[in-house]
Amino acid sequence: MKKLFAIAVAVVLFGCQEKAEKITDSNDYNQYLSTKNTPSKDAIETQFEFWQKRFNNDSTHLMEMSRLSGIHAALFGSTGDISELKASEALIKKSLTTSARNKxxxxxxxxxxYISQHRFKEAQVLLDSAYTYPDNRRETEMMLFDVAMELGNYQSADTLLGKIKDTKDFNYLIRLAKWSDHNGNLDAAIKYLEQAQQIAEERNNKDFKLWIYSNIGDFYGHAGxxxxxxxxxxxxLALEPDNHYVKKQIAWIIYSFEKNTEEANRILDSVMVNHKAPDYHLLKAEMANFEGNTSEVKKQRNLFLKAAKNPNYGGMYNTYLINAYTETAPEKALKLAESEVNNRATPETYQLLAYAQLKVGQKEAALKTIENYVEGKTSEPKALFHAALIYKANGMTEKVAALKEELLEASYELGPVTTREIIKL
Structure with missing residues (x-):
């Protein structure tokens, strides 16, 4: 389990009303909260206009289709509009059908x-097909590793990691970090990410730096x-002022560690002007829950459910929906959890299934799921929290006590609302 600042646990345990140690300073990021400061989005839209014009003149040219598919995917990244990802999919399919080479x-x-859409099994089929071609097999192997991890095919992932081994390669190191984290070795994961960061900075590769700064930021957070x-x-943000993901992560630090929901909401509100994603509403709902504002909790949860039901999302928000339904419609949560396990059988999806089983009253089945598919296979705090709840329901007090201490050390990751529940274990 990742170690966190002792003060964070102390604030929760003893009910101290004082603010936790200050990590953030609004002067650092205020300049990035302007909703009109969207250079990345503006650049993408300029490219779109150029290539769309060329595509309109001849919709059979592969170059135009390829560029536009990439631009639509980038627009999805910058706006959260799922229709952009679907537009990209349609163009790639047309390119695949039209092309005689470079299949x-x-x-x-x-x-x-498809990976972006959480259609992992379909992505596996495509990559297996790509692997039959002699060119660029290493690129395919890297993506096969990514999909194997998502599907819970860890033996295959280990084999693929060996095939792409190159300790001087950025793309290998970030995957080695993911593998290390999966195996519970957070220190090693950070070490490999720091090596990847050195490569990104030495090459002054903006794309690499954007990826590594945001992702290593997450891992540092896991480590406290x-x-x-x-x-x-x-x-x-210095490289990409309109990066919505890291703004949300900064908002989490301000909420979870500093307990400042007003400032966290201010940041989220600025993000939500230009980026539309259902899960922002869940974070707002959690902060409202922390404040005891039940009407706002209900409002934000309903906004999430309404947004996430867009059929274009497919299974992209299944894990969020399962968690949401366990509180209001547990039978629906169970059905969705069974579907998600079928889609990707990982310890993280199995723990959701176990939690849904618990919520519908199947505490023995929930325990069996935890023991067979989760216990000893993941150190993710949310999975351990759900395991603790299931152990408690089955009268396994010693296991609950052992996990409780571990979970309190993960209070930052889990957030204040869940931490209150951990204290009650």
């Missing part, structure tokens, strides 16, 4: 699109290195 390239592109996490997020 592997289009197969990987479509697989990447919140100041390092915050500084990494600021580095991301």
């Amino acid at each position: 592997d390239t289009y197969l990987r592109s479509l697989a990447h699109n 290195r919140l100041k390092d996490s915050y500084n990494s997020y600021l580095k991301t």
Whole structure:
């Protein structure tokens, strides 16, 4: 389990009303909260206009289709509009059908699109097909590793990691970090990410730096290195002022560690002007719950459910929906959890299934699921919290006590609302 600042646990345990140690400073990020400061989005839209004009003149040209598919995917990233990702999918499919050469390239592109949509099994099929081509097999192997991890095919992932081994390669190191984290070795994961960061900075590769600063910021947070996490997020914003992801992560630091929901909401409100994603409403609902504002909790949860029901999302928000339904419609949560396990059988999806089983009154089945598919297979705090609830329901007090101490050390990751529940265990 990742170690966190002792003060964070102390504030929760003893009910101290004082603010926790300050990590953030609004002067650091205020300049990035302007809803009109969207350079990345503006650049993408300029490219779109150029290539769309060329595409309108001849919709059969592969170059135009390829560029536009990438631009639509980038627009999805910058706006959260799922229709952009679906538009990208349609163009890649057309390119794949039209092309006589480079089939592997289009197969990987479509697989990447499907991964973004959480259509992992379909992505696996595409990558297996791409792997039959002799060119660029290492690129395919890297993506096959990514999909294997998502599907819970860890033996296959280990084999693929060996095939792409190159300790001087950025793309290998970030995957080695993911593998290390999966195996519970957070320190090693951070070490490999720091090596990848050195490569990104030495090459002055903007795309690499954007990826590594935001992702290593997450890992620092898992390790309780919140100041390092915050500084990494600021580095991301310096390169990409309209990066919605790291703004949300900064909002989490301000809410979960500093307990300042007003400031966290201010940041989220600025993000939500230009980026539309259902899960923002869940964070707002959690903060309202922390404040005891039940009407706002209900409002934000309903906004999430309404947004997430867009059929274009497919299964992208299944894990969020399962958690939401366990509180209001547990039978629906159970059905969705069973579907999600079928889609990707990982310890993280199995723990959701177990939690849904508990919520419908199947405490023995929930325990069996935890013991067979979760226990000893993940150190994710949310999975351990649900395991603790299931142990408690089955009268396994010693196991609950052992997990409780571990979970309190993860109070930052889990957030104040869940931490209150942990104290009651």
